[in-house]
Amino acid sequence: MKKVLLGLLALSATLMAAPSTGETGNAGENQIDIKTKAYIVNSGLIITGDASGNTAIKSVELDHGTILVGTNTNSTTTRTVYIRRVAGAAFPKNTVLEVALNSPTGNNLTNSARSGSMAHTLTAHVNRITEPLSLSGEKKEQSIKFPTGDEDDNIPVVLTSTIDKEQYASTKKMTEGEYNNTSTLSVKFSKNPGMQTEPADKPVEALR
Template structure:
């Protein structure tokens, strides 16, 4: 009887440690419940340099003065950086969702407009990867996003090159553009979309004493 009891206890402990989710021959069923959390000590910010921890509210891409009928394209760019507000390294294995969004892709002056292409080029390196490292809004595309995975524990900042390009054809004399200032507002956003995988050690049920 004691041997049977010990055998049943062993089977019970095994079932608790390695649940399969499959109904047993006696109609019983069990599943494992895994509970996880990942804590970060600061939020994400966008800065003007890889060494700063002061967030910026906006950047300006200024094409300057452009002559109607010019025979070359115009482009202007600027670098920004994604960092933690504490200045510490980004969590290894974290996934950042980076998005470029526009309400429209024209620089506007009243009823007159000039199409432009806005690009956010993510700086990937040996310790960082992205599904798509070039975000573009142009034409009918008003939102572009990607997931950026931080690989390794020594990534302190993620650089992004923002570039606005105006094709020379959009400044042709036959476009009848009015003279004056043209502008457009778009948004670069980032959030922590996935936390690193948290691995845990399976808990083995405590040994149970046999009947006395």
């Protein structure tokens, strides 16, 4: 009898260890698999103003300077920042990063007296990614996921602000004064590097 009971317990354990099908069994039972995992990194991420720097910056300024009403050329200003690890070491092979642009209050440059605004386009061109992140009009956020390359220890991101000349044409009544807008550039680890198999020179996920 004891051997029979032990045999039934062993059979029951074997059945319960079988992979889940997600389908209800003959006796109305069901089971799912619970998989738990974690990936440990020994250094967080920072955005710096220097390709070899290890000090995080809080902000950058894209200053168009003084624009005279009636100027007949677009105004563009650019600044490059770098995504690095705090420890300065290279990213683990095929680490997947997510970079995002966000402008929660909209993309317009607003007059300090709140009496006028100008539309502009903000882009972030991530090194090795052909299509840049871009915010303009009603689009307030955009992000992309991509794997790092071998031995990468920094990822350049070129930030560009462009104001179309039509925004300050002579036929448009413009309020004098400063116009500004604040957006954010963010970066985070996105996926377990050990699970990533895509080539390092291709985006993992299309822009959204």
